[in-house]
Amino acid sequence: MANDPRQPVRCPVCLDSFVWASDGSNLFELDPDKFEYRPIDLAGLRDPHKREVRLRSAFLLCPNPSNDVEPHYLPVLYGRYRKPLVIGLVGASRTGKTHLLAAMMGEIEAGGLGGHGLTAVPLDMIRHRRFYRQFVQPLYRGQRLGFTPPTDLPEFVDALVVSRTGETGGHPVAFFDISGEQLAKVGRGERFLAAADGLIFVVDPEQALRLPGLAEDVGALGDLAFSNVLDQLYRQETLLDVPAVIVVSKSDRLRFMRPADRWLAAATPGHLDAELIRMESRDVYAFLHQHGAQGWLLPAARCRRATLHFASATGGRSTDERFPRGVRPQRVLNPLIAMLAMTGVIDGPEAKEVGR
């Protein structure tokens, strides 16, 4: 990506582009005890080999030319990584985006990508640790996560470096929360729209499906956050080349309904299966159509490559802000796997068939 030092690189956290360079003054290392970044002091280190080893594990303070994101750090090796991917999780507030992402991170932490020959490590250790402590750990302890207020700016959530197991130089994959009904076309919003590589649209069955106990009186328009981000991305092409994944979150609410019951009970193969993803996509599409959620299908029609999935971050409903039976994520990595295939992180002939 950034082998040519004159080429600007894009920071996956603030989405600013800048020329990757360091005069040594903005280098940091992670203090494992205090868990904070501290400036590197190489004054006493004369041995060039040791110096090189230390520098390889160093971090660069992102210059964030727009100066609109709190200080964040990128590994010095960032310049050797492949193209960073910027993924937006799109959906109104309370659709379960944070629960879904926390469950994804939890399952990745548990080695859930291993079956696909992938490993993932945090890009910014401290931010990842913060997300982990704030969301992943409480969720896995059975706690319902707090409400994230909607904003018109994309909010960076976390970033991982996803690599083929045993290989160096993976893809940084950054996740952004897009919840506002009016994505601002300035600053970070504008930068996100320019950089977005993939969109995960989250459909909350409690808000979208015309069913007793869910939403008997739903509007036909779908989620305004969906149409908003799709409209903003419109570049006069017939179809958008940004891959889309539609996830019916909270699918545990549908566990006794066809065809969600079948998919939730089905084992996930340890390899990529484009035909199986197509089968699930067709079922999810038909299910949303059946229950009056046509408005939520917009991304499938507008994006050239799209997949649809049933998933549950928690495996059940909460009572009094807790999940009394604990948390049992179901199929939460399938949408991510499909996205990684459609964005080229997972490659090969099978990956090329995903979403088509």
Place this chain on the structure above:
Amino acid sequence: MADPGALKIDFMDVDGGLRQWKVLGQRDAAPVPGSGMTLTEVEAESESGPVSLVQKSIGREADAADPGLYRRLENEVRVGLLLYRRFGGPGYPPELARLVGYDVDGAEPFALFERYRGPFAADVAGRLLLDEQRLFQTSLLRGVRILEHVAVVHRGITPHSVRWDGHGAQLTDFELASPTARPRRAEGTRPWASAQQLMGVGGTCARDDVWSAGMVIYHMVVGLNSSAALERDPDLALVEPRTRDLLAGVFAQKAAHRPHPVDLLRRLRAPDPIPPPEEAADRKFAEGGHRFDEMMRQKHGTSYRRPPEPADRVVVDEDEPEPETAASPTGPLPHPPPPAPRPQPGGGAGMAVVVVVVLLVIALALWALGGLFG
């Protein structure tokens, strides 16, 4: 869950709506031996008036001790909803327990049923009069047949999952139930479960339930005197002739050799229950699938291939291997199992026509000869 303090019960009804009913009274009911679940009889005030319910729940300790309990309760809810969707309203068969609602997400998950029809069949084993036995047998086998109509195998029929109210039997406890023609999971206990089910070989079928219902019918006649009696193979010489005729072939080693539930109802001269209407494919769902295909063709042209419909692995009876190690309580059979009908091209009727024609020819010849010489 039922909250004794507030005396309210919150649950999801069979249509998916959230309900909160006032609890008017409740008392512990006798648990199903070995089940691990708790049964409570509940009187509640519904929107349409007082109702009598049974709450089947998993206590925290039992849940911690046996994580499989939750899966079984979930399965029972799944089957209860399937039965509701197929039979619905007033046509719901009294031979099957009827689900009212559930809460499978709470700390103590539960399923709510309309009050079961009576005590365990086990409580009256060996004490039914002949007429009552016939009523019991007919209603139990109707229950098995009705489940077969909707492609469900109960897999857990025992004297404790069958209730008896003096007029009819009712099948309860669908925890182990499975769709037909699925790989058998090894579940159940001797003598109630067939050898194939105990070993988990072959595919599920109504004849699994025929074995179990037959075993319950047998023990309802001879009683459940001792565990030693349960260990022995059924001795049909101990039962009266009508029940002996009914149970002929029921304990055949291979499921395919056992009579079908319809055969058993015929032996009892009981009518076959009317099947529910065929489950029509949902028009809107099918339409949604076609729209997906259309959208994909518009986007990707002829390179899009419609994917196959998801399908479960089907294992039919004939696939089952012969059980080798399990006990085979076949017992003396006064009648051999009915042979499978064999199609005979041009069979008996054709032969009779030939004989008649030959006789006619001979008669005509004799008549003609009589005319010539007479």
